[in-house]
Amino acid sequence: MSSTESELPESLPDFRARARAWLASTPPPEVPPDPDTRFTVLRRWQRTLFEAGWAGLAWSREAGGGGLTHAHHLVFVEELVRARAPQPIGLIGLEVVGPSIDRYGTDRQRRELLPRLLSGDDIWCQGFSEPEAGSDLASLRTRAVADGDDYLVSGQKIWTSWAHQAQWCALLVRTDTAVRKQAGISYLLVDMTSPGITTRPIRQMTGDQEFCEVFLDEVRVPRQNLLGAENEGWAIATHTLGSERGAATLRRRVELEVALDDAVDELGARGSLDGRARSAIGRAHIAMRVLDAQTRQTTARLLANTGPTPLDSVDKLVLNDVEQTVFAEIAGLLGPLRAVPGSRPAGLRSERWAHDHLYSRAASIYGGSAQIQRTIVAERLLGLPRG
Ligand SMILES: Cc1cc2nc3c(=O)[nH]c(=O)nc-3n(C[C@H](O)[C@H](O)[C@H](O)COP(=O)(O)OP(=O)(O)OC[C@H]3O[C@@H](n4cnc5c(N)ncnc54)[C@H](O)[C@@H]3O)c2cc1C
Structure with missing residues (x-):
């Protein structure tokens, strides 16, 4: 049972077991290659998650959320990724814009906009x-x-x-x-x-x-x-960008871990775990351990509700590097490394790696480029003089 406002939130182990059982009994959809169909399928998936009470777990009930904690949300994200289930389509609403509407919106804005955002009715x-x-x-x-x-x-x-x-x-x-x-x-x-x-x-x-x-x-x-x-929109924009950096880092860490596990399985199935593959996997694992260490701090900040800080820029830089390293290593082994014309590939996992490798190049651009994050670290964390 989920908690009500007056009860203590469900314990995390109980919550994890409940999430795992639900994911086991609700087969996630296949993600089709055609972008329009994919959009429809993932939107429907978002509605399924919403109706089962898994969307916006840490948001207030008034906003249509679960009234639970960030820790519950993180547990669910982890279980979702480990179940190889896709993310809902409305991540910009869920992870980026929604938290700012929840924090700065009028009662009317929160009441009218947030439940529809959570359900995927509004992208x-x-x-x-x-x-x-x-x-x-x-x-x-x-x-x-x-x-x-x-x-x-x-x-x-x-x-x-x-x-x-x-x-x-x-x-x-x-x-x-x-x-x-x-x-x-x-x-x-x-x-x-x-x-x-x-x-x-x-x-x-x-x-x-x-x-x-x-x-x-x-x-x-x-x-x-x-x-x-x-x-006064600049302060809210800073909040939006900070939300984008924090929550996405934690989700991405689990996604990368699962991608690496799947790649090792695929190499094993192909009988390709030779010395070159072992070295590449080793490099990817070392990168992942760095990300693990970094995201422990991210989690602590999220749970303490610190709000956006310049430390979010460190998260983003570490994540950029690790994401690009992991996919470059995997794609180097599992290729083919080629641009995929027309639509996202389906079926062949090796094509998925190629897609994800190409997309990983964007990680050091979106949400603020790596160069800009380094400047934030230099000036706001290290106190170096402005250039
Ligand atoms: C996949 C993807 C999705 C995106 N989605 C969105 C979205 O939904 N909404 C949205 O608003 N934007 C989105 N963006 C845009 C993204 O936020 C911008 O691309 C990013 O902020 C960089 O801006 P720019 O492209 O104008 O590059 P520019 O600012 O022109 O920078 C070009 C290069 O110069 C470097 N540079 C610029 N200024 C400095 C400086 N002062 N010091 C050092 N180096 C500098 C940059 O690091 C970069 O390498 C997305 C981008 C990508 C790649």
């Missing part, structure tokens, strides 16, 4: 980056001008993952041009069906079209869709 995207504002995000130029009870929003975003499939967007806009650039930014929650929004998917080297250009032409956004106060 969210994150409209932060622009063609001239990626690393230097605070330079963003998409303008929002007050017009009665609305804002009129015009500009362009880029690299917006899932924008072509999303119902909602967490959009950073400039609402004041006369002040320091961080001080003139606001955070809007935008209905993607609003007139004036055009999305244009961009194909990645994996063959997927995961992200888009987004064009906004005098898009009318109700003022009540402002998250937090006008011109």
Whole structure:
């Protein structure tokens, strides 16, 4: 039984056993290669998880969540990955944008938006980056001008993952041009069906079209869709980026561990565990032990609810390096190393490794590039002079 607000939360061992039993009795879906079908299947999977009470475990009940702790959430993520079950499709909502709406949203925003986000009825995207504002995000130029009870929003975003499939967007806009650039930014929650929004998917080297250009032409956004106060969006954006770095690191650690185990099994089945393979697996395992050590601190911070800190940048850097090392080692052994045209490959595991190896190159770019994370570490953790 799950706990109620007045009871102590279910013990973690009991919770783990319950999660494991549910996953054993609920076969996870096969992930199809065609991106549109895959999207539909993973969205349905998100609904299955939600209806069974596994979505948003650490979120409040009012928001549609489980009212449990971050520790319960981490246990479930671990069991999900170990069961070789796919992640739900709405990870940007679940891990990135949702926590900021929960923290900074009005009661109405939380009540109306969060349950639909958890169930996958609404898929969210994150409209932060622009063609001239990626690393230097605070330079963003998409303008929002007050017009009665609305804002009129015009500009362009880029690299917006899932924008072509999303119902909602967490959009950073400039609402004041006369002040320091961080001080003139606001955070809007935008209905993607609003007139004036055009999305244009961009194909990645994996063959997927995961992200888009987004064009906004005098898009009318109700003022009540402002998250937090006008011109105070920068602090909320920092919270969103911190959530992206923290929770994703812990999930990714288990995913990498499982990927490495599966690769070793596959090499064994092929009779290919020769000296070269053993050396490569050894290097990948050493990288994983570094990630393990790092994520122990990440877990402690998450459980202590410290919120975003510059230490998140250390997590991200370690994860980038380990992810790229593990997939490069695996793909080097299991290849073929080639771009996959058209769609994500299915079936052949060796093609999955190629896909994941190619995708791992993005890890040191999305959520803030490795160079930028190193600058954060240098200036904010080590106190080195600004360059
Ligand atoms: C797979 C993927 C998914 C993404 N999804 C989203 C999304 O959903 N929403 C969203 O808003 N964005 C998304 N992004 C965009 C991502 O956040 C940006 O690509 C990233 O912040 C870098 O910005 P940029 O691409 O404009 O590169 P630039 O900022 O132009 O940087 C180019 C290079 O110069 C380096 N550089 C720039 N400035 C400095 C500096 N001051 N010091 C040292 N080096 C510097 C960078 O490290 C980088 O190597 C995604 C990116 C990828 C790859």
